[in-house]
Amino acid sequence: MASTLRSDESNLHDLVEHFFRASFSTDNPIITEAVRRMLAAGGKRLRPRVTLLAASSCGDDPQRHLHLAAYMELIHVATLIHDDVVDNAMTRRGVNATAVDFGNRVSVLAGDYLFAWIFKNVTANYPHPVPNILSATLADICDGEVLQLQALGNLELTLDGYVEIARKKTASLFAASAACGAIMGGGSAEQIDAMRVYGDFYGIAFQMNDDLLDMTADERSLGKPVGNDLRERKVTVPLVLALGAGNREFYEAVDRFYGGSGDAGIPGVVAAIAREGGLDSTRAEIARYAERAKAALEPLPPSAAKEEMKRLADALAAE
Amino acid sequence: MASTLRSDESNLHDLVEHFFRASFSTDNPIITEAVRRMLAAGGKRLRPRVTLLAASSCGDDPQRHLHLAAYMELIHVATLIHDDVVDNAMTRRGVNATAVDFGNRVSVLAGDYLFAWIFKNVTANYPHPVPNILSATLADICDGEVLQLQALGNLELTLDGYVEIARKKTASLFAASAACGAIMGGGSAEQIDAMRVYGDFYGIAFQMNDDLLDMTADERSLGKPVGNDLRERKVTVPLVLALGAGNREFYEAVDRFYGGSGDAGIPGVVAAIAREGGLDSTRAEIARYAERAKAALEPLPPSAAKEEMKRLADALAAE
Numbered sequence: 001m002a003s004t005l006r007s008d009e010s011n012l013h014d015l016v017e018h019f020f021r022a023s024f025s026t027d028n029p030i031i032t033e034a035v036r037r038m039l040a041a042g043g044k045r046l047r048p049r050v051t052l053l054a055a056s057s058c059g060d061d062p063q064r065h066l067h068l069a070a071y072m073e074l075i076h077v078a079t080l081i082h083d084d085v086v087d088n089a090m091t092r093r094g095v096n097a098t099a100v101d102f103g104n105r106v107s108v109l110a111g112d113y114l115f116a117w118i119f120k121n122v123t124a125n126y127p128h129p130v131p132n133i134l135s136a137t138l139a140d141i142c143d144g145e146v147l148q149l150q151a152l153g154n155l156e157l158t159l160d161g162y163v164e165i166a167r168k169k170t171a172s173l174f175a176a177s178a179a180c181g182a183i184m185g186g187g188s189a190e191q192i193d194a195m196r197v198y199g200d201f202y203g204i205a206f207q208m209n210d211d212l213l214d215m216t217a218d219e220r221s222l223g224k225p226v227g228n229d230l231r232e233r234k235v236t237v238p239l240v241l242a243l244g245a246g247n248r249e250f251y252e253a254v255d256r257f258y259g260g261s262g263d264a265g266i267p268g269v270v271a272a273i274a275r276e277g278g279l280d281s282t283r284a285e286i287a288r289y290a291e292r293a294k295a296a297l298e299p300l301p302p303s304a305a306k307e308e309m310k311r312l313a314d315a316l317a318a319e
Numbered sequence: 320m321a322s323t324l325r326s327d328e329s330n331l332h333d334l335v336e337h338f339f340r341a342s343f344s345t346d347n348p349i350i351t352e353a354v355r356r357m358l359a360a361g362g363k364r365l366r367p368r369v370t371l372l373a374a375s376s377c378g379d380d381p382q383r384h385l386h387l388a389a390y391m392e393l394i395h396v397a398t399l400i401h402d403d404v405v406d407n408a409m410t411r412r413g414v415n416a417t418a419v420d421f422g423n424r425v426s427v428l429a430g431d432y433l434f435a436w437i438f439k440n441v442t443a444n445y446p447h448p449v450p451n452i453l454s455a456t457l458a459d460i461c462d463g464e465v466l467q468l469q470a471l472g473n474l475e476l477t478l479d480g481y482v483e484i485a486r487k488k489t490a491s492l493f494a495a496s497a498a499c500g501a502i503m504g505g506g507s508a509e510q511i512d513a514m515r516v517y518g519d520f521y522g523i524a525f526q527m528n529d530d531l532l533d534m535t536a537d538e539r540s541l542g543k544p545v546g547n548d549l550r551e552r553k554v555t556v557p558l559v560l561a562l563g564a565g566n567r568e569f570y571e572a573v574d575r576f577y578g579g580s581g582d583a584g585i586p587g588v589v590a591a592i593a594r595e596g597g598l599d600s601t602r603a604e605i606a607r608y609a610e611r612a613k614a615a616l617e618p619l620p621p622s623a624a625k626e627e628m629k630r631l632a633d634a635l636a637a638e
Contacts, residue, residue, distance in 0.1 A: 028462050030469070085404060085427050098542070105468060108404045108427060112434070113461035119438055119454035130451060135438035142432035143347050149424060150349070 001148040004197050012052050012062070016045045016073065026117050034110045046074040046312070047098045047177040052203070053312075054181030054195045054303035055298075058188075065184055071118050071125040072177040075134065077143055081107050096262060130180050133156070144168025153233040153258045155243060155251060159285075162240050170210075171203025178202075190299045197296040202313055206291035209316045211236035212282050215270045227266035233258050237285065242278025250276050285318075290317040331371050331381070335364045335392065338385045345436050353429045357396050365631070366391040366496045369521070372631075373500030373514045375624035376616075377507075384503055387445070390437050392498040394453065395447035397433040398460055400426050449499050456495040463487025472552040472577045474562060474570060478604075481559050482523060489529075490522025497521075509618045516615040521632055523607035528635045531601050534589045546585035552577050556604065561597025569595050602636075609636040 020039050026032045048069030052062035060067075072164065085107045123131045147165045151157050178199035183190040214229045215238055229236045245252060250272055256267055273279065290313040301305050341359050343353045367388030371381035402427045442450045450455040450535065466484045470476050496626045497518035501511040505598075533548045536555055563572060569591055576588055592598065619625050 030465055032546055063617050082431060084428050085423055100489050104404055104423065106465070108401050108430075109464050111427075111466070112401060112430075113458055113465070115431070115434060116454050116457035116461060121453060123442065123451040123454055128442070132439060133444040135435050135442050138435035139346070139439050140430055142350075142428050142435060144345055146349055146425075149428070168491075249418070289396050296624070 001307055012049045013045050014049045015052070015063070015066065016069060016094050018068055018263070020073075020145040024070070026113065028113060030106070031110045031113045031117075033049055034081070034106070035074070035077060035114060038080060039073075040128065045073055046206070047173055048266060050174055050177040050199060050309070050312070051181035053305045054178045054187070054198075055185030057123060057195075057309065058185035058191055059301075059302050059303075060185035061135050062185075062305075067121075068130075068180060068184055069177075071122060071134070072173065072180070074114060074118055078111045078118070081111040081114065085111075095271050108109065115229050126180075126184070130183060133180055137172045140168040140172035144170070144172070148234065151235055154235055155239075155255060157235045157240055159237070159240055162235070162237055166204050166207040166237075171200045174203035174206065175199035188299075193255070194267045194299040198309065201289045201293035201296060202316075205293060205313065205316045207283055208237045208239075208286045208289065209319055211238060212279065214318065215273065216279065225269060230257075230266050238273050238278035238282045240254050240278075241281035241285070242273040244275035244281075245276045245278075247276055282288050286319075287317040290314060303309065331368045332364050333369070334382070334385065335367045335388060338389055339392075342385075343389065345432065347432060349425075350429045350432045350436075353394070353400070353425065354396060354433060357399060358392075362392070364392055365525070366395055366492055369493055369496040369518060369628070369631070370500035372624045372628050373497045373506070374504030375630065376514075376619050376622050377501050377504035377510055378620075379504035381504075381624075384442075384500060386447075387499060387503055390441060390453070390494075391492065391499070393433060393437055394457065394460075395492060397437070399428045400430040400433065419532055421441035443497075445503070449502060452495050454473075456491045459487045459491035463489070463491070467553065470554055472564045473554055474558075474574060474577070476559055477561065478556070478559055481556055482552070485523050485526040485556075486519065489526040490519045493525065494518035507618075513615050513618040517612050517628065520608045520612035520615060521635075522634045524605045524612060524632065527556045527601055527605045527608065528638055530557060530638065531598065531605070534592065535598065546589060549576075549585050549588055556636035557592050557597035557601045558598075560604070561592040561595035564595045564597075565599075566595055600638075605638075606636040609633060 024032070024036065024039065026035070048066075050112065051072050052065060052067040055065045055068075056062040071274060085104050100129075119131065119135065122134055144165050144167070148169060175196045176199070178195035179192055182195040187195065211229065214236065215227065217226065237253070243254070253272060254269065292308050293313040297306055297309060328579070339355075343351070343355065343358070345354070368387075370388040370391050371384060374384045374387075377383040404423050438450065438454065441453055463484050463486070467488060470484060472478065494515045495518070496510055497514035501514040506514065529547065533555065534546065536545065549558075562573070572591060573588065612632040613629045616625055616628060
């Protein structure tokens with residue numbers, strides 16, 4: 001590990017931020033501007049942090065892998081740019097969405113260009129299987145988003161069905177971030193697989209926590225309207241678990257709400273989900289997946305980076 | 320060359336068609352269906368034909384490269400799917416917003432998934448530099464489309480500026496189709512480069528011909544409204560060349576038309592472009608680029624495939 005690097009959260013975050021400010025540029029000025037604006041809006045940079053921590057916990061200097069880490073965040077950014085089109089969102093992370101500023105056509109092109117630019121760099125500079133993992137991950141993300149679209153308003157969605165969607169849509173990129181960090185950090189096959197599993201479980205817990213925050217956080221800290229998922233008829237984990245409690249009256253109230261004829265309103269639906277135990281059960285599921293993520297780290301030797309990866313998982317369970 | 324293959328147009332077209340019908344499937348049924356529908360709508364399959372002809376003219380059996388050829392068409396199909404994404408401003412009025420959003424969502428995700436699926440397969444099955452060429456090509460296509468958006472309504476666009484856009488947006492995929500066919504067909508470095516140059520010039524001539532047809536073909540054979548480019552305020556090559564003749568009155572008439580206050584109407588603008596020599600000059604430019612494409616083939620040994628590539632170029636000049 002580099003002597004200058006303390007693998008605490010803020011330091012890795014700053015490293016990534018500095019890298020983006022100092023080094024990010026594509027060949028197209030309009031697209032560079034659109035991406036910089038997305039980056040400037042902030043974000044926890046969790047995916048690149050996972051990449052750097054994975055490389056570090058395999059014994060390598062994380063600073064050598066800043067480009068790779070940045071590509072993980074940029075894949076995420078490109079999907080957000082495209083989400084602005086698909087969701088017709090008015091704001092993303094509190095700033096004007098690319099789609100709103102530039103129009104859907106430019107959002108589609110900016111996202112496409114960013115994907116292509118990432119793959120161009122990754123295929124030029126990284127050995128097999130890194131480019132293959134990243135393209136397979138993007139396929140998984142899209143597949144998961146299509147499954148999510150198909151599941152809109154589907155009150156029969158099971159926890160397994162929910163986890164399949166979360167795994168593809170969200171956890172796949174965390175798994176790839178961790179696995180590629182371990183690959184490029186010189187990890188053994190066992191360590192690489194351990195990292196992939198960590199990312200998978202961490203990502204599922206992360207998505208569950210995101211679902212929970214949509215119902216419990218205040219709008220200011222969330223940076224988007226509370227209850228947005230319900231408004232979009234998404235079937236998120238608190239709802240799945242609340243419905244799983246089997247109260248027929250609750251089912252029918254949600255059914256009316258999603259059918260547009262309910263009288264509960266979003267705060268009413270959230271209160272009902274809480275009454276059915278949906279929020280508490282979600283916290284328990286998050287804790288379960290966070291524990292599985294931590295347990296996956298077992299094949300790695302003791303290190304500050306490994307401890308930090310445990311703390312990241314614990315932080316989700318503590319929300 | 321396979322004894323079963325006659326490298327005439329219809330045979331290669333049929334080979335590709337049969338391959339798509341028999342073999343195309345992704346892991347996502349919705350996306351497979353969307354892509355199959357696009358494929359069933361027809362198309363000349365020129366990009367895969369160029370790939371197969373390039374492999375063949377380097378002495379290899381084109382049937383060994385059907386997958387690679389198919390990926391070239393599928394990149395084109397994915398860009399067409401994304402082209403379907405429309406700006407809210409253009410479609411809100413009089414259309415059910417949910418239907419529009421759902422259309423956009425599926426278009427964005429289906430195109431993204433298709434790009435990712437192609438790259439997943441290509442990174443798994445093709446050696447460097449094929450995956451890199453394909454991702455760089457996609458970046459070029461997007462870059463060209465952004466440049467084209469920026470050039471909408473720009474009556475100062477020069478022929479050089481136009482060619483730069485056409486080269487990125489259209490010719491890059493023909494160049495990649497030809498170069499990758501030559502690479503996988505075992506061509507020499509000189510032959511691979513010759514193919515890339517052929518594809519580049521062929522693609523520019525192809526785009527110019529596409530522009531010409533938008534003004535001269537009848538709606539039935541074109542499959543879309545005649546004068547569509549003018550309606551979208553695109554500055555295509557017949558207009559660039561007509562403006563280049565320097566008639567101030569013509570410039571002002573087009574300026575009024577693009578400003579929305581003209582009284583010419585599309586047939587009137589097309590007639591004026593013809594009067595200024597824009598159509599004839601375009602035919603001359605197409606012939607010039609077709610000749611350059613044919614000249615690029617010089618390093619290749621005589622073969623039926625090489626002759627067919629010349630015929631493809633001549634066909635553009637003969638429209």
